[in-house]
Amino acid sequence: MVSLNKTIMRTILIASYIMLIALLTYGLSAIFSYLNTGADRSKMLHTEIAKVEQYLPKIIWQPLRNEGRPMDNENLNTLQNDYLDAWYVKQIAYKTNKIAGIKDYYTESARENLYRFIELNKKNNISIEATTLNHNPNLDFFSEDGQLAVITDKDVTEYKRIFKNDSLLHETNETSTYKIVFLLEDGFWRIRHMVKEQTQETKQTSATISTNSLNIKGINYYPQATPWDMFGDQFSTDTLAQDFKIIKDAGLNSIRIFVQYDDFGAAKVNPLKLKKLLQTLDIAKEHNLKVVLTLFDFYGDYSMMNWTLNQRHAEQIISAVKNHDAILAYDIKNEPNLDFESRGKQNVIAWLEKMIDLVKTMDKKHPVTIGWSNTQSATILLSKVDFVSFHYYEDLKQLNEAITSLKKQIKNKAIVMQEFGLSSYNGFWKPFGSTEEDQANYHKMAQNIIAKNELQFMSWTLYDFAKIPKEVVGRLPWRKRVQGHFGFINQNRETKPAFQYISKE
Known part of the structure; x- marks a missing residue:
């Protein structure tokens, strides 16, 4: 028994000695490597x-x-x-x-x-x-x-x-x-x-581009199979060509598409994404459609320390597209006023102002706007934008009054109702929701108001969608299901009754 204990103790001592030698050898190797390669400043700072x-x-x-x-x-x-x-x-x-x-x-x-x-x-x-x-x-x-x-x-x-x-x-x-x-x-x-x-x-001022000839009759667009992932792995020029023909044949002349900041590579824009964007513009041109390009989608950090990164991103996008015949206008940011509370109104507005100045410095030909989520915010930075854009998902009965109020503050600039629509979902998660017939009546009424007030428009959206990313409306199923049924064409690619009112003409 004593002999066995001695053997165990001897084994433990030998193992400990070997481990100690190994650690010393590793440490000396690391020091030698450091002295021979020079200090790594990332570890010094x-x-x-x-x-x-x-x-x-x-x-x-x-x-x-x-x-x-x-x-x-x-x-x-x-x-x-x-x-x-x-x-x-x-x-x-x-x-x-x-x-x-x-x-x-x-x-x-x-x-x-x-x-x-x-x-x-x-x-x-x-x-x-x-x-x-x-x-x-x-x-x-x-x-x-x-x-x-x-x-x-x-x-x-x-x-x-x-x-x-x-x-x-x-x-x-x-x-x-x-x-x-x-x-x-x-x-x-x-x-x-x-x-x-x-x-x-200095107080930087930007020349306003005349929009007297602006005549937007359009629609917000995502491919049906890849909503909010338009430039991803399933990007298809055939799909775009087919959809753009539908849009043009419906009497529309423009589309609004979205560039997502992180998806496009943030400060170092992905060349493949740019290539797909340019292919999209090429196909739009082939179908005589103009494009409102919305920048910085899904981006919400307006902190000053990120401004230079944001500006390098915008420079690469604008440089790539500014000479393309399909470009109609730049929308600096989608619904930035929704970030006022969480990010600070002053931060958001300052960021928008600097971004407008940058874009206008790079492209003096195409107008700039901001896609505000309501009429109440639409006059913010009025002197900086070339035309005013607002979104409207409230009761259409109040729209005339809202437009009248807006026009009192806006002189000599076009007004675009850049997003509007009604979901036709009335299933399990919203049993008392709107029907396809309700949706058709909504768009009929909306087009009458648009014509009466000489507005320009871009409705939401061409298709119903089967899958809605959680980043759009969160994870709650009743919100995602409703969001999936704003289209003029259902998931079976059949036109809904509202399709006849996709345009006034």
Whole structure:
């Protein structure tokens, strides 16, 4: 028995010794690998910044004619990345009044001023939300030893909101010029001096595009088999061609389609999705249909730190489609007023305003609108949009009055009832719902009101749908079933009585 116990103890000791040697070997290997490959900055930084995903202001370097040593592309890219990261961590610090990350992008002397400013704001319960939207740097000097660089960044577009005790004190748009001195420390460019040489508060205005010739008689469109997934794996040009013929033959001249932000790749747009979008526009053109393109569908985060990512997304979409003959207009966002309560009305409106400015800068030919969910919100940013769009799912008996009120506030701009309709579902989950006959009467009445008030229109929607994603109306079956029966054509691809009123003509 004693011999057995000794054997067990000896086995345990040997196993422990082997495990200890293995752990020591692994540790030494990791240290050796680290020393031979150099430090990974993502593990050094407090903020673990991934700028590609978090901050992408538009940056355009002026031609390199600097004094001193010539700057190669590799060094210039490193300088640019560290410069933008420095802006980003400063913006985070000013918003949170925390200093994490500052020392990674600013030299010891530079960060002292930042620390004092942050401490003062913290003491007075002041926070600053800010972002830059574009930079135009010029390299003035690059030292012969490659350790010092000086740039002038002209016409930096900045947007700021200053809060005290969580209440907005001041909001400003600025165009500024900065002089920045960098030192190369530990292989990274850190800001030593950053001086704002001049600043000008700007109020950006956008020219309004005339919509006197606008004549929208259209419909919101998704393929029947793939609602809210129009550009997915089941994308079919044959289906689009068949459906667009139905729409054109019904007397309509336009469709409204949707680009979903995340589905299209967010800040880095998926080329395959763009290709499918352009194919859709090609087929629309073949059938003499114009397209209202709704951007940022299923997107609801209007935080300032994401603005640059959103703008890079919009740039890629607009650049791809702006010269296509089928494009009629851009709808910046579907029903953004529904996000007022959860995201903050000021945040949503500021985001919309900046996005309108960007789109109008890129495409001066096509008009811009916003798809408000009701008439009450439809005049928000009236001076910025080219025509007014609203959705209406309320009682049609109140529509005339709502339009009269709206027209008193809108002068010389077209008004489009961009979504309206009635579900014909009256099954188990809503036994006292509307019938197909009720739906037909609804559209007959709607078209009479549209004609009387000289409105333009886009009804909801061509088809009944068998499957409704939970992101649209949630998981509750009575909501999903109702949402699936707004179409003029049922799930058997038979026209419903309402089809005869899909257009007045």
